[in-house]
Amino acid sequence: MKRTRSFAVTAALLTSSVPLGLLTVGAGTAQAAARTYFVSPGGNDGNPGTSARSPFRTLQKAADSAAPGDTVSIMNGTYSERSAGSNVLTVKRSGRPGAPITFTAHPGHRPVIHPVKAWNGISVLGASHIVIKGLEIKGNNSALNLVGAERAAKKGDPTYNTNCVSIERNRSTGDLSHHVEVVGNKVHDCAGGGISAIDADHVTISGNHVYSTSWYTVYATSGISVLTPRDVGGGDAKTYKIRITGNRVHDNETKIKWERCRCYSDGNGIIIDTLKGDGDHPAYRGRVLVSDNISYDNGGSGIHSFKSQHVDIVHNTAYLNGRSTRMKSYANIFAHDSTDVRLLNNVAYGRPGQATNSRSRNVDVTYDYNVYFGGKAPEVKGAHDVVADPKFANAGTGANADFRLEKGSPAIGTGTPFAAVTRDITGAGRSGGAPDRGAYAFAPDTGEGAQGGSGDATASPAQEGTAPTTGEQSGAPDSAPTTGTEPPAGTENGTGSDSGLSADGGSGPLAETGGSDPVLPLGIGAVVLALGAGLLLLVRRKRS
Template sequence: MKRTRTLALTAALLASSAPLGLATMGAGTAHAAARTYFVSPGGNDGNSGTSTGAPFRTLQKAADSVQPGDTVSIMNGTYSESSAGSNVVTIKRSGLPGAPITFTAHPGHRPVVHPVKAWNGISIHGASYISIKNLEVKGNNAALTLAGAERESKKGDPTYNTNCISLERNRSTGSLSHHIEVTGNEVHGCAGAGISAIDSDHVTISGNHVHGTSWYAVYATSGISVLTPRDVGGGDPGTYKIRITGNRVHDNESKIKWEKCGCYSDGNGIIIDTLKGDAEHPAYSGRVLVANNLSYDNGGSGIHSYKSQHVDIVHNTAYANGRSTRMDSYANIFAHDSTDVRLLNNIAYGRPGQATNSKSRNVDVTYDYNVYFGGKAPEVQGPNDVIADPKLTKAGTGADADFRLSTGSPAAGSGTPFAAVTTDFTGASRAAGAPDRGAYGFGAKSNGVQADASTTASPGRQSDATAGSPPVSPSGTQATDATEGGSGPKPHSGSGPLAETGGSDPVLPLGIAAGVLALGGGLLFAARRKRS
């Protein structure tokens, strides 16, 4: 719950968005002579790198060769840092609007970025218009132990502090990472953060599977974290510039004390951190969307906003978070010390004794249309919140867990329309009118990871949920895109105002056209967070 800050060597990933919410990086002027560079562990950095027969050997050589519009096609094999304390790859070269630089798996291949004693697997260091997709970033947790971390983890040593994917500003030049997409990746086993974005803007983190991170770091990291973003090109509370959508996040936990306070902290699934600004960082003016995520069995919270503003946390499913016995249990989905935050259409299924939500130091924070079950009674309850078993298909913390809605679920057909989120976790269209609460729409055909919460899946990660006819809701009505007016939530007629905590002014609806919002994509961020 506390604010986190990055280590000097972490990097930041950011995703694109346009004045009305999220223009894709495909808009604009295309790079005239875009190339594809190939990388293979069997290659040679003296090669041209422009064919599969003459690939580069290292990701760094490719990153130092690319120009706007280029693609780095990564072939089968394992890629580690060249020396202890470096990154596996540091991306400093930028793309352009309409000509991003893309790092992706070669078609049909499954390369592994494997940081061992690196600060970061992938570091985006003051670069812009970058896409990281369909890669596996695998840390070294399997070779480490808790006892070893308790003895040896410390500041300045990357062994127990490695981040998987990190976005941040370039401290030498001051340039910020922005217009970054992190989509469709598997990110796991890093001692530090999973995906972290610090001092960044226009970031999309979408369709990633982030698990087993943050165990041994002394920097109080989390699975996915956004810390102190900086406005690039201005910003307003009615425009989404950061989107965290359609991710599966679990088994992230801080098992080592945070060096700042000598206490245990964080290890959250997803955290939006310090957007209200502080003595060292200006307040962030843009809006953040956290939607259609599955967050379960994390040490800290499932999803929360801390010292933040202009955040929408909608249509997520959180299950059995707050598992850490080293600290007071965080709630499943909540806001703390935040302003202008909406928490709507979520399912929060808690552990016994776990906090459900929070009204602490909040102003203009709205909780409504959520389903709560297990844990303690909510500190604040909206007029349309429900305390009942959501009847998930197979709730659990194992690989076979299935968080789709079963027949008779109180989450089915009982939510409030939110035009910025027109599909569910699988990419299936949400019903017009009263949508289903939680990450899944009722009748979802697959429980697999989906790349994007508001459009279709990214290449290589598409589920079967978008094939065929839309799912049928319990009322028998086929689901269609919820595109009627505006992007803000609309309470059912006669239901009264949405509940708020800490303030009497209503939360203003977003002034974003639903059709534009439906184009939004998701990015993944990784960054080491250090608390103050």
């Protein structure tokens, strides 16, 4: 039996076109072919679930059935939790490199995941190699109100604390979530956070439309938040492991006091939180890229780094954030109490009297090549920062506000090349020379910016590049927002790196783009095949 098994494995290695990662050498057989599981509210969990004619009824049944490489195809209908306090979908089973488990809408369908009294619409709980793509996650804000929340919102009750999508550690097993992609989803109206990643690593949040979240929770959440990530497989400050790219984020605000301090806090568009570590969390050693996002009309900041390190906030557009009247206004795009953070090629249009950026408690934080307008004078102004009207096509606070650049904008052709970001929010390529600042690349042939920009299209992954020039460094103490946690428990985040920046406009090495799933090099593949050939020869000799 052993010889037969060895021969089968060797033959598979030598002749199969299946990637080597899909073969189980010890078992002597290849992994089963990837399956698609179908889900419909009209289905039955007693069905096989392997065809559109016999779908499962619940998302959970499909999730508990899926194996690496499988797809859960979600058909039209509305999906809610089976009981109060549960999640609509809890993902605990993992995929593996090159074979993720994918949860997506069935072609041509528009299912809605609708948490009502759930902690989360979708919870990735200690799972890895997961893709959540093209779904609508809609919370229950329409059935709630501020008066009710002020009276009844509390810890331990999910009614006013429901998150749309949560990626977190499994506190029972200690397993960390990693290699998770949340791409091209519509995420809105959850009383708690929009998309959060806590104690996770290798996370991509790209091309999502996130709005009207965080209104009623007591946990001080935001539209998109990354909190206390944990290094999985090591990390260094020159390799991106977390990417927040190409999202459209607006109307997220906390209207209820954070239970921890009995104060109002957060409600940001995008926050990178506590990557420097604290007494309960180690410092995160990887690098984070925040690029090509549009963040506007949020209660807190548009985008900011808090107690974090090794973060690049590049080519984003922020407009009239800091709208909350319940707390001191946050700046549009800034870093606070952070180290090795670069804020470059951004466009920030502030409210009257609003802080433009911050130098508070920062070390090795660079602001440069940004366009500022409205609000107070910048606390930190890089050599190439500009204070001028960016001339948006049709700015506003609605879902379809247009932040493309009009002809004559000071943002056109005045940025600094940043090789990690070669495309804009629509996927259009940036010029080979000085790029346009902000999330949109200007299209001179039409006299306006590239079409699109709802944030629903996936932005291109970062490419390896070189570092841009520096502006001034920050570093003065001040008070700043503290960040809350996502229920039922939470934490905060942190990172660090050699910037490779030079004050005279020169460039140095920037963070490399670390691929989510390593590809087997050809050289290694050749060695494996050679070993397989040797094994085949040995088996034949033994037989003879």
